[in-house]
Amino acid sequence: MSRRMTDQDIVDALSRILRILLRDEATVLTPQTTRPDVPGWDSLMYINFIVAVESEFGIKFKLADVESFETVGDIVQQIKALKRWG
Amino acid sequence: MNWLPPPDEFRARLAAIQGSGTARDRLEELSGLANMQLSFLETMQVDAALSKTGQVADSGVDNLRLAVLAGSTIDHLLPSIRVAGLRRGLRIETYAAGYRQYRQELIEPASQLYEFRPDAVLFSLVAKEFIGATPIAASPDEADRLIDATVQDLRGLWKRARDELRTFVIQQSFLDVEVPLFGGLDAVVPAAPARLIARLNAALADAAYEDSVLWLDIARASARDGLDTWFDVVRWLQAKMEIGPPAAMIYGDLVARLIAAARGKSKKCLVLDLDNTLWGGVIGDDGIEGIVLGHDSGVGEAHLALQRYAKTLMDRGVILAVCSRNDPAIVEAAFRDHPEMVLKRSDFAAFAANWNDKVTNLETIADQLNIGLDSLVFVDDNPAERAHVRASLPMVAVPELPADPAHFVRRIAEAGYFEAVSFTREDHERARQYSANKNRASLRNAAGGMDAFLQQLGMSVDFGPVTSLNIARATQLINKTNQFNTTTIRLSESEVAALAAVPGSILLQFRLIDKFGDNGIVSVMIVVPAEGEAGVLDMVIWVMSCRVFGRQLEEEALNIVVEAARRRGARTLRATFKATAKNAVIKDLFAKLGFLHSDTAEKTDASSQWFLMLADYIPRPTRIARNEQAHD
Numbered sequence: 001m002s003r004r005m006t007d008q009d010i011v012d013a014l015s016r017i018l019r020i021l022l023r024d025e026a027t028v029l030t031p032q033t034t035r036p037d038v039p040g041w042d043s044l045m046y047i048n049f050i051v052a053v054e055s056e057f058g059i060k061f062k063l064a065d066v067e068s069f070e071t072v073g074d075i076v077q078q079i080k081a082l083k084r085w086g
Numbered sequence: 087m088n089w090l091p092p093p094d095e096f097r098a099r100l101a102a103i104q105g106s107g108t109a110r111d112r113l114e115e116l117s118g119l120a121n122m123q124l125s126f127l128e129t130m131q132v133d134a135a136l137s138k139t140g141q142v143a144d145s146g147v148d149n150l151r152l153a154v155l156a157g158s159t160i161d162h163l164l165p166s167i168r169v170a171g172l173r174r175g176l177r178i179e180t181y182a183a184g185y186r187q188y189r190q191e192l193i194e195p196a197s198q199l200y201e202f203r204p205d206a207v208l209f210s211l212v213a214k215e216f217i218g219a220t221p222i223a224a225s226p227d228e229a230d231r232l233i234d235a236t237v238q239d240l241r242g243l244w245k246r247a248r249d250e251l252r253t254f255v256i257q258q259s260f261l262d263v264e265v266p267l268f269g270g271l272d273a274v275v276p277a278a279p280a281r282l283i284a285r286l287n288a289a290l291a292d293a294a295y296e297d298s299v300l301w302l303d304i305a306r307a308s309a310r311d312g313l314d315t316w317f318d319v320v321r322w323l324q325a326k327m328e329i330g331p332p333a334a335m336i337y338g339d340l341v342a343r344l345i346a347a348a349r350g351k352s353k354k355c356l357v358l359d360l361d362n363t364l365w366g367g368v369i370g371d372d373g374i375e376g377i378v379l380g381h382d383s384g385v386g387e388a389h390l391a392l393q394r395y396a397k398t399l400m401d402r403g404v405i406l407a408v409c410s411r412n413d414p415a416i417v418e419a420a421f422r423d424h425p426e427m428v429l430k431r432s433d434f435a436a437f438a439a440n441w442n443d444k445v446t447n448l449e450t451i452a453d454q455l456n457i458g459l460d461s462l463v464f465v466d467d468n469p470a471e472r473a474h475v476r477a478s479l480p481m482v483a484v485p486e487l488p489a490d491p492a493h494f495v496r497r498i499a500e501a502g503y504f505e506a507v508s509f510t511r512e513d514h515e516r517a518r519q520y521s522a523n524k525n526r527a528s529l530r531n532a533a534g535g536m537d538a539f540l541q542q543l544g545m546s547v548d549f550g551p552v553t554s555l556n557i558a559r560a561t562q563l564i565n566k567t568n569q570f571n572t573t574t575i576r577l578s579e580s581e582v583a584a585l586a587a588v589p590g591s592i593l594l595q596f597r598l599i600d601k602f603g604d605n606g607i608v609s610v611m612i613v614v615p616a617e618g619e620a621g622v623l624d625m626v627i628w629v630m631s632c633r634v635f636g637r638q639l640e641e642e643a644l645n646i647v648v649e650a651a652r653r654r655g656a657r658t659l660r661a662t663f664k665a666t667a668k669n670a671v672i673k674d675l676f677a678k679l680g681f682l683h684s685d686t687a688e689k690t691d692a693s694s695q696w697f698l699m700l701a702d703y704i705p706r707p708t709r710i711a712r713n714e715q716a717h718d
Contacts, residue, residue, distance in 0.1 A: 020127055023134045044161055047324060051162070051331040052127045063320050 004085050007031065010076045017052045021045055031073030059083065087335055089485040089501035090123040091476070100131055109140040113147065113172075118480060120172040126331050129338075133165035136172065144667045146175060146460065146481075148349055152341075153181045153204035153253075155188035155243075157212035158328040166338030173339065174346035175460065185326070186215075192246050199251070206254050206345060207247040208302070209240070212328050213260035217282045222267070224277035232282065237289050244299050254348060254578040256341070257294050259287045259305040261328060263317045298579040300344050300507055304329070307340060310500075339502065347505040349576055350566035353483055354457050356399055356504075357448065359466035360410035360417060360439065364396075364429070365389045366491065369416055380426030388491040393428035395495045400433060403513030404504050405455060405520050407436040409447045409464065414439045435520035444471055445478045455520065456632040458568065458668065463503045467491070510559040512606035519605055523633055540638060540709040543600040547642055550715030552586055552593035552610065560595050560610045563629055568668040570609075570630035572661060572675070577627070582612075585626070590615040592623070592650045596643055598634050598710075608634045611647055613659070621657035628661070635671070641706040644679055648703050659698040666692075679706075 005013070015029045022040045035041045041049075050066055053059075053075070059082040069075050079085075096119070103115045116139065119132050141149075152167065154160055164180045171178035181202040183191045188209070191199040216236045220229070244255045264279040266272055272280040287305055294301045308316040311333070318330035329337055346352060361368045366378025366385050379393075380386045400406050406429070410417065417439040421431040431437070436454045438447035444466070452459045460481040466472055472484045485501050487494055506513075552560045561579045568574070577585070586593045596609040608631040616622035625647075630639065651659055661676055677683065680703070681696035 017127065020131050020134070023137075044159070044325070047321070047327070048130075048162055048331070051321075052130075055126055055332075063323060066324060 004083075007076055007080075010079055011072060013056065014053065014072060014075065017056060018049060021048050021052065029072045031071060031076060033072045034070060053079070057083065087123050087339065088488075089497050090121060091472075091486050093119075093122040093124060093128065096122070096124075096128055100135060103135055104138075110142045110145060112139045113142050113145055114480070117147075117172050120169050121476075121480075124169070124335065126166075126334060129169050129335060130165050132169050132172075136168060141177075146667055147172070147177050148175065148351070149177045149179070150345060150349070151179045151181070151203060151205045152208060152345070153183065153199055153202055153206070153251075154208045154210055155183045155192070155199075155247075156210040157186055157188070157215050158210070158322075159185060159326045160210055160329065162327065162331055163329060163334050163337055166334040167341050168338075170335070170338035170342035171345070174342040175351045176342060176346060176349065178342070178345070189243070192243060192250070195250070204251060204253050206256060206348075207251060208256040208258065208341065209243065210258050210329075211240075211260065213262070213264075213279070213283050213286065216260075216286070217279060220277050220282065222275070222277050226276045229276035229282065229285075233285050233289055236286060237293050240290065241293055241297060244294075244297055248578075248580050252581070254300065254580075255297075256300040256302050256344060257290060258302040259290070261305055261308055261313075261317060263313065263322075263328065300348060302340060302344055304337065304340065307336060308333070311336065343502040343505040344507070347507045348565065348578070350562075350568070351460075352505050353404075353463045353503040354461035355405040355407055355435075355451070355455060355463070356396060356498075357407045357409045357436075357451060357462050357464045358392075358396065359464075359468070359471070360408060360412055362467045362491070363389075363465060363487075363494070364393060364408075365420075369420055370413055374416070374420045374424055377420070377424070379424065385491060386426070388494065390426065390428060392491070392494050395499070397428055397433065399504060401514060402504075402506070402509060403516040405435045405457075405516070406433055407451045407455070407462075408434050408439055409444055409451060409466075410439045411441055411444070412439040435523075444475055448475065448479060448482060456569075456635075463498070463501075465494075465498060467494075508558045508562050510562065512559050515604070515606060519603065519633065523602075537709070543602075543637070543709070545598060545600045545637065545639075545709060546711040546713050547639065547646075548597040548599065548713045548715055549594055549643075549646055552582060552595050552612075556595050556607060557582055557586075559607045560593075563607060563610050563631065564627060567629035567631065568666070569632050569671050570628075570635060570675075571666075571669050572628045572672065573626065573664045574666050574669065575627055585612055585614060588614050590623075590654055592647060592654070594643070594647060594650070596639060596646075598637065598639055605631070605634055609639060609643055611643060613647060613651065615656075616660065621655070623651050623654075623656045623659050625659060625661040638708040638710055640675065640679065642708045642710045642712070645705045645708070646712075648698070648700055648705070652700055657700055659700060661696045661698070662693060663696065664693045 011029055011031060015027060018029060019025055019027045027038060035046060050061060054061060057079055065078055099119060103112050116132055116136050161182055164182060167180060168178050183199055191197040220232055247253055247255050260283050262280055262283045267278055268275060272278040275281060291301050316329055316333040321327040321330045358364050366389050367376055369377050378386045379389050396406055418431060421427055436451040438451055448462060448464060452462060459479055463483045464475055467487055475482055476484050483503055485498055487497060557579055561582050565576050585591055592613040594611045595607050597607050598605045610629050612627040613623045613625050616624045661681060663676060676696035681698045684695040684697055
């Protein structure tokens with residue numbers, strides 16, 4: 001995923017990853033989604049999600065980033081920053 | 087995992103699987119996907135599709151329940167274990183004990199662990215839990231005591247898992263994730279973590295071998311891949327993962343190949359292409375003098391290294407074969423005359439150098455050796471041939487090879503096709519026995535008449551109880567034999583020992599010797615008293631190596647067990663035949679041996695029960711002389 005993506009592209013990619021991890025085709029994320037909004041998105045699934053996002057986007061979050069993300073939008077912004085898609 | 091080909095049309099194939107098809111089709115397709123180099127996320131997708139696929143009878147895929155008892159977070163590793171299982175012919179169901187709850191769960195018979203009823207238990211532990219409290223200034227004696235106490239502690243856990251859960255046990259080596267403390271001195275200071283971990287791993291590997299516990303050596307694997315691939319301090323701090331997600335795929339494969347080996351599913355035969363594989367160049371064009379092999383060049387050394395590696399594999403029991411498009415006369419001459427050739431023509435138990443299609447040749451090789459196609463590993467430098475064989479014979483393992491022959495050996499070795507859980511004298515001699523079998527076959531052709539052939543073989547059978555001297559080989563035979571196997575019940579060494587301890591049980595091993603050599607232990611029989619039925623013995627297990635079918639050992643072994651049963655005052659020998667995809671060759675065995683078919687016992691297509699009345703039994707004449715081993 002090296003081409004420049006729009007915010008919506010990134011949200012869609014994150015939705016796809018979470019659908020695979022949660023095995024739930026109904027999962028749809030928006031920039032406002034928080035973890036408690038999504039059934040089954042527990043702390044282990046969150047780490048698996050972060051791992052999958054890092055490997056799909058070819059990036060590495062800092063420990064503090066991972067602990068401070070509140071919404072999906074926060075994750076999108078950090079991905080853009082790390083990819084320098086600013 | 088670079089011996090697996092890169093994923094080809096992954097998304098489309100996965101979507102097609104999820105569409106429709108029978109469970110059997112889905113399982114086959116998913117096995118195909120599992121045999122590609124998958125990412126963490128792709129592995130999870132295959133695993134999810136697998137979980138939605140029903141059970142398939144007689145698919146050649148064995149079910150197995152694995153409990154992982156862990157000292158760190160391992161839930162993220164379970165999908166890769168299950169997918170790797172599929173790659174190695176296993177349908178693995180997993181259970182993960184609660185994080186660091188494994189002691190309580192082992193002690194408490196009402197725990198979920200016991201409810202899960204595992205077939206195998208994997209101890210996936212973290213060194214810190216055992217050495218973390220040791221002060222750096224501890225004395226050599228204190229360090230020794232810590233090592234001893236830890237080994238005793240783990241042996242106790244293994245014993246508990248084995249005795250209470252009736253499983254086989256896997257112990258994983260400790261990862262050394264410690265930072266350097268002194269530097270070089272870490273190897274010497276008695277309580278330096280690096281030294282303690284190295285000593286623990288060495289002591290545990292020995293204890294595990296002694297206790298028939300399988301040793302999963304992730305320390306060695308991580309040394310090869312680099313610790314950073316296995317251990318990511320961020321994941322450790324975040325989620326107490328000692329084995330990080332990037333190592334999940336290789337970890338799963340290491341677990342699965344070990345279990346597959348214990349279940350007799352390791353590969354048995356290395357089939358080698360010749361041109362640009364076993365030597366450089368094309369012998370038909372370049373001539374015997376023109377091929378690149380030997381000390382003159384690096385490339386020549388690389389092909390020589392592959393030959394040496396194949397020879398070493400042969401010495402540990404792997405059968406060698408050739409499958410090459412070539413002129414047979416030139417090839418025979420090359421093996422005879424080329425001065426640098428390490429492998430000799432006689433090292434190959436099957437030799438297909440001709441102009442036939444490679445798929446046809448592989449089928450012929452499996453047939454000649456009397457082993458399944460799923461026991462073959464086919465090594466060929468040509469990507470088109472590899473793709474052709476993979477597509478036509480998906481059960482044959484075909485490693486991806488890099489363009490540079492320098493990497494051939496490592497690539498084949500790291501795929502772990504020939505993982506073993508024991509090494510016996512029989513293994514060492516097996517390859518020679520296969521080529522001796524060719525001599526027997528030519529005698530059969532010359533001898534005219536089966537009886538004359540058997541007489542000329544000058545056979546004798548060495549037999550006796552299963553003891554500590556031969557239990558490793560007996561267990562191996564029970565778990566590896568697919569064709570002459572009446573029940574296909576698999577047992578661990580400790581389970582065999584437990585049956586030997588049952589009062590009135592008869593455990594026999596048979597070694598067949600003839601004028602061409604000693605075939606080693608080729609048959610094992612286990613007979614136990616039937617519960618609540620006085621005078622009745624149940625034949626739980628009878629296996630025989632495919633190398634000696636039809637040599638009257640069937641009859642002589644029965645003569646021997648009947649005598650033993652009579653000495654124990656038994657009246658009836660009862661046997662069960664359970665049909666599998668692979669044992670059709672003995673479907674009429676008990677009828678031929680004079681057993682009566684039971685009409686009253688519950689009968690299914692797959693299973694039948696047979697009786698032999700010992701009072702009526704007349705020993706069957708054979709051409710095999712007897713030699714009973716001295717009892718202890």
